[in-house]
Amino acid sequence: MTIRTRITFLFLGIVSTLLLIFCLIIYLESEFHRESEFKNRLREEARTSAEILFGKEEISPDLLKLLDKNQMTVLTQEEIVIYNSKNKIVYESGTDFLTIQLKTLAQIRQEKELYFRKKDREVLGIVFNNGKEDLVIVASALDKYGLSEQRNLGLILAFGGLLMLLIVSYAGWFFAGKSLKPIQDIIKKVDSIGASQLNLRLNEGNGTDEIAQLSQRFNRMLDRIEKAFKLQRSFVSHASHELRTPLTAITGQIQVSLLAEDDPQELKMMIQSVLDDVQQLNRLTNNLLEMTSIDSDDAQIKFSLVNVAELVWQVREVLLKKNPHYQIITELDENSDLLPEVKANEALLYTVLLNLMENGVKFSPKNRVDIRFQITQQELILSFHNDGAVIPEKELGLIFEPFRRGSNSRNIKGHGVGLSLTQKIVKLHNGNISVQSTEKEGTVFTLKLLKIQ
Numbered sequence: 001m002t003i004r005t006r007i008t009f010l011f012l013g014i015v016s017t018l019l020l021i022f023c024l025i026i027y028l029e030s031e032f033h034r035e036s037e038f039k040n041r042l043r044e045e046a047r048t049s050a051e052i053l054f055g056k057e058e059i060s061p062d063l064l065k066l067l068d069k070n071q072m073t074v075l076t077q078e079e080i081v082i083y084n085s086k087n088k089i090v091y092e093s094g095t096d097f098l099t100i101q102l103k104t105l106a107q108i109r110q111e112k113e114l115y116f117r118k119k120d121r122e123v124l125g126i127v128f129n130n131g132k133e134d135l136v137i138v139a140s141a142l143d144k145y146g147l148s149e150q151r152n153l154g155l156i157l158a159f160g161g162l163l164m165l166l167i168v169s170y171a172g173w174f175f176a177g178k179s180l181k182p183i184q185d186i187i188k189k190v191d192s193i194g195a196s197q198l199n200l201r202l203n204e205g206n207g208t209d210e211i212a213q214l215s216q217r218f219n220r221m222l223d224r225i226e227k228a229f230k231l232q233r234s235f236v237s238h239a240s241h242e243l244r245t246p247l248t249a250i251t252g253q254i255q256v257s258l259l260a261e262d263d264p265q266e267l268k269m270m271i272q273s274v275l276d277d278v279q280q281l282n283r284l285t286n287n288l289l290e291m292t293s294i295d296s297d298d299a300q301i302k303f304s305l306v307n308v309a310e311l312v313w314q315v316r317e318v319l320l321k322k323n324p325h326y327q328i329i330t331e332l333d334e335n336s337d338l339l340p341e342v343k344a345n346e347a348l349l350y351t352v353l354l355n356l357m358e359n360g361v362k363f364s365p366k367n368r369v370d371i372r373f374q375i376t377q378q379e380l381i382l383s384f385h386n387d388g389a390v391i392p393e394k395e396l397g398l399i400f401e402p403f404r405r406g407s408n409s410r411n412i413k414g415h416g417v418g419l420s421l422t423q424k425i426v427k428l429h430n431g432n433i434s435v436q437s438t439e440k441e442g443t444v445f446t447l448k449l450l451k452i453q
Helices: 003-054 061-070 102-111 144-192 210-259 264-296 308-322 346-363 418-428
Strands: 076-083 089-092 113-118 121-129 134-142 304-306 327-331 342-344 368-375 379-386 432-438 442-450
Touching: 003 076, 003 121, 003 134, 003 144, 102 113, 102 121, 102 134, 144 210, 210 264, 304 346, 308 327, 308 346, 308 368, 308 379, 327 346, 342 346, 342 442, 346 368, 346 379, 346 418, 346 442, 418 432
Parallel strands: 327 368
Antiparallel strands: 076 089, 076 134, 113 121, 121 134, 304 342, 368 379, 379 442, 432 442
């Protein structure tokens, strides 16, 4: 069942209930008024007959019967019966429409006035004292015109109510459709948006109602999706280019080695060059895989307490073992006796330290990086300084983007992935990484991590 149909049925149900209550109130109020009016008329007929029959100037019962039959105000099938204190009939208007039982007479005497129905007849019994004894006067009749008006009122309410329900059904269907039209427009617009048309946006209408807010949220989601698609396309394009470069070099070197003389020294140099390209390709692939794993499933990364000083020393030892000519100098804050631990993923933090140290020595003409530890009240700060070529100020905010390298990186091997991966890992640890580069101070990467209190 569509939302439009559900809204229509709900609207129809509410209106039907209210209309039924309204019609019942009108009908019952009208019936109460009719009954009250007819009861008063029966009372007047009963009292008039008693006063005429037992008044100061008494008339004969036969004359009273004649008057009852010929007066203009006589009720339909009217019958008046008067009982004495011994429950004997002392007067009867002539037509035997009704028989009153003794227990009913006793109830009338007890309550002084009793109103009830017997089939279609309405009966009123009252007690009347003629100065000698208490008489019981029972007046009954058919309210022909009153009941006819009630039936007409019931028919009018029934047919009017059905007509109103038909009108309400159509109106509910119409207005529900009109209210849901913006959603239908959204559905049509969404159906037209494909991977090649992510620049399309939904109409936000007046910008204030719930439909407009839904469109705004959806447009924001499309902005994020479009940005993600652009980043993905850029990532794939750059990754393909970066992967193709070492693969092309490897292919060319192997082809050259196949054509070369059987000189062992030349073959050894060629194999070493291929090995360097393979190692570079492997490093790039590992970085890409790490970036993908961080983006796709950061919720499952486990954190533990890590001693940063020990981890820095481990990375330093690995780099010096592979490259003995590297100079990695560490300097501890003189005001601290013991470096605090941080909550981190040790493997990922190892990657961060490795990238920052390797970048420092790689861009320094002396292959030297200076690492300084500082401790504040809430943070552990590591500074990685090198005296290499200055990074232009306009490029400082771009070097953390995937496959973006500064102009100072010419003739230096790399793919522009390491710093992007480093920044993602640091953000995952709720930390911060920044860079400053000047002629006077050189280039300094600053890593800030929250320490354990």
